[in-house]
Amino acid sequence: MKRSGIAALLVLTALCMGCAGTRPGPEAAAASQALKHETYTLGGKQPDAMLVALHYSGATPAFWHEFLKDWGAPVRVLLPQGPNPRREGFTWVPTDHEQKDEAAKTADLEQMAERVAQLIREARRAHPELRRVAVTGFSYGGDLAWLLAIRYPDLVDAAAPMGSRLLGEPAQALPDTRRVLVLHGEADAIIDFQKTVARVEALKARGVPIELRGYPDLGHDMSPQLIEDWRTFLRQQLSGTAHGQEPGDAR
Template sequence: MSFPLDGVSLDAPLLDGPRLRPKAGGAADSLVVLLHGYGADGRDLIDLGNAWADLLPHAAFVSPHAPEPCGQAPVGRQWFPLTFRDPHELPRGAQAAAPLLRAFLDVELAKLALPPERLALVGFSQGAMMALKVGLAEDLRPAAVVAFSGMWVDASAPHPAPVSNPPPVLLLHGEDDEVIPAQALFGSAKALAAAGVPVEWHLSPGLGHGIDDAELAIAGSFLAQSLGGRSHGAR
């Protein structure tokens, strides 16, 4: 699962969105990229950075707006179109959107002079699909991937290929999710484990398509553990 950057058109829109500097001040020792869901934009998730600032005081946060206007939410954005009719649109859509997101990650890491192992990807819903798609690419290997209320779109393949040198993955899902049923959590976890990915999961009782305080705490601890220590060196 690699995404050649020469496949990104020079006319493609550049991704950007709200940012948070490290709470501790100074140079960032890690980068957390927050990927919003279908019909939202980067402002929807950037406050997660404030929620995790005490756990990750040296981390920078960025929440890019997805590249396309949303077909079903005029003021929102989408990583790829959804018709809810084509059973193949999720893997195809995520694959098509991946090169632009990967190019954004490369630029952001270069700005901060950080290697990929100091990167964490966090996504919600469609953004979770993108976080898993790009985060499990063989040529990236971030520190961690966190997916709220989403799924691994490649789990639908009859025999998902083993993932080379995968990062740890955390899946979180509401038991009463009305948009992406909780069964997607179990299917994704099973397929990821079969592909050799170290995966943890949490199911939130009574939660719909959203993020609750318990999930925030679990995800924050997971990120702090994955990015723990200033292994990139004194800066």
């Protein structure tokens, strides 16, 4: 080996050793897992409610802008971005997600739900005025919204998953004040509406505070009527006036 080649190898070895000696600690590792996101307020500088909206696979947080611009009530918006590139946007799951069995799919979503939950925790720490939080999403985003509702009832008050599979089981009995409204096209060729009907009925029989609203002739998509129902439900839940609660009630 030429002298210049040996010198280069020694330099590379020294650099690698230096890297090994300065490996990131737990805080740096956690920061590297933080999801990119947008957050802003509508209708006021310090609203006491926050809406977390999770885009579908192949989209970006900008997907939600047109649905939020006429929200009509004070709210903080948190729009996370999926970490994995897909088509012109991003997704929440690995590329082999659809080839996995139900347990493995649920595990993928649970790992991602924890990352979104961490964003919600950080937002609540940064904005102590927040009293109520709702999550929503479509398709894989809806899968995540559902898991956040059943796994993190300490963080989430209401959820509106759309076109979602409802994978996973509640980790504990949900408080009576929590509400989940599932919105689903009855002609959905990707996620069978009848399976969603059976799933919701089974959950209701176990005391889960969940309701289903179907939309005839709607596929794996969103319609003007669905969006109107979605907005009405979430605004009501975030106002704190649903089910006898008062606005601004602390937990």
